[in-house]
Amino acid sequence: MLDHAMSTGRTRVKFCGLTRPEDVDAAVALGADALGFVLWPGSKRAIELDRLAALVARVPAFVTRVGLFVDPEPEWVERAAEHLDLLQFHGDESPSRCAASGRPWIKALRMRDGLDLDGAAEDYAGARALLLDAYRPGVPGGTGETFDWSRIPATLAKPVILAGGLTPANVAEAIATVAPFAVDVSGGIEAAPGRKDVAAMTAFLDAVRLADA
Numbered sequence: 001m002l003d004h005a006m007s008t009g010r011t012r013v014k015f016c017g018l019t020r021p022e023d024v025d026a027a028v029a030l031g032a033d034a035l036g037f038v039l040w041p042g043s044k045r046a047i048e049l050d051r052l053a054a055l056v057a058r059v060p061a062f063v064t065r066v067g068l069f070v071d072p073e074p075e076w077v078e079r080a081a082e083h084l085d086l087l088q089f090h091g092d093e094s095p096s097r098c099a100a101s102g103r104p105w106i107k108a109l110r111m112r113d114g115l116d117l118d119g120a121a122e123d124y125a126g127a128r129a130l131l132l133d134a135y136r137p138g139v140p141g142g143t144g145e146t147f148d149w150s151r152i153p154a155t156l157a158k159p160v161i162l163a164g165g166l167t168p169a170n171v172a173e174a175i176a177t178v179a180p181f182a183v184d185v186s187g188g189i190e191a192a193p194g195r196k197d198v199a200a201m202t203a204f205l206d207a208v209r210l211a212d213a
C-alpha cells in the first residue's frame with residue numbers, strides 16, 4: 001500500500017485540456033509537471049493529430065505529455081501515442097485494453113456511488129496511477145465538479161491523481177485532505193473551454209507550492 005503522496009514532499013501538477021501553443025508555453029514556463037491533451041472528439045477541448053504534434057513539439061524533456069482517450073479504437077491510440085509519454089483512459093476501458101499498446105498508462109475513475117477503489121486498484125494493477133474524478137452521468141470528464149474527497153481511503157495500492165473541480169481556491173484544502181501524489185485541473189484554470197488563463201495557472205501552482213511548504 002502507498003500513501004497518496006508517496007512521501008515525496010511535493011505534489012505534482014497536471015494541467016489538462018490544452019489546445020493552444022501559448023498555453024503550452026505558459027504551463028511549461030510556470031513549472032507544470034504534466035500537460036494533458038484531449039483526444040476524444042466529443043470534448044470541447046478535443047484536438048486533432050496535427051495539432052497534437054505541433055503542441056507537443058513545444059514541450060521540453062522532463063515535462064510529461066499525456067493523451068486522454070475515451071473508449072478509443074486501438075488504431076487511434078497507436079497513431080497518437082507516438083507523440084505522447086503517457087496514455088490516460090477515461091471511459092469503460094478494461095485493464096487489458098488500457099495495457100494493449102504496451103505504453104505507460106493511467107486509469108481515470110469517476111467516483112460514482114459504490115465504486116470500490118481498493119478493488120479498482122487491484123483490477124488496474126498495471127496502471128502507473130489512478131486519476132480520481134467527479135461522476136456526472138454521460139460526461140466522461142472535465143465536469144468542473146468536485147466530489148467528496150473523504151471517500152478516498154488513506155492508503156491505496158496506486159498513486160492518486162486528484163481531479164474534478166479543482167481551482168486555485170480549493171486545491172490547498174484538497175491537498176491537505178487527500179495528500180495526493182498529483183493534482184489535475186482543467187476548468188479551474190480556464191477563461192473558456194480549451195483556453196487557459198495564465199493568471200489562474202499561476203495562482204493554481206502558487207497554491208500547490210504553498211500547500212506543500
Ligand SMILES: O=C(O)c1ccccc1NCC(=O)[C@H](O)[C@H](O)COP(=O)(O)O
Pocket residue numbers: 016017036038040043044045068070090133140141142143144145163164165166184185186187188
Ligand atoms: O476535459 C474534457 O473535456 C474531457 C473530456 C472527456 C474526458 C476527459 C476530459 N478531461 C479530463 C481531465 O483530465 C480533466 O482534467 C479532469 O476531468 C478534471 O476536469 P475539471 O473538473 O474541469 O478540472
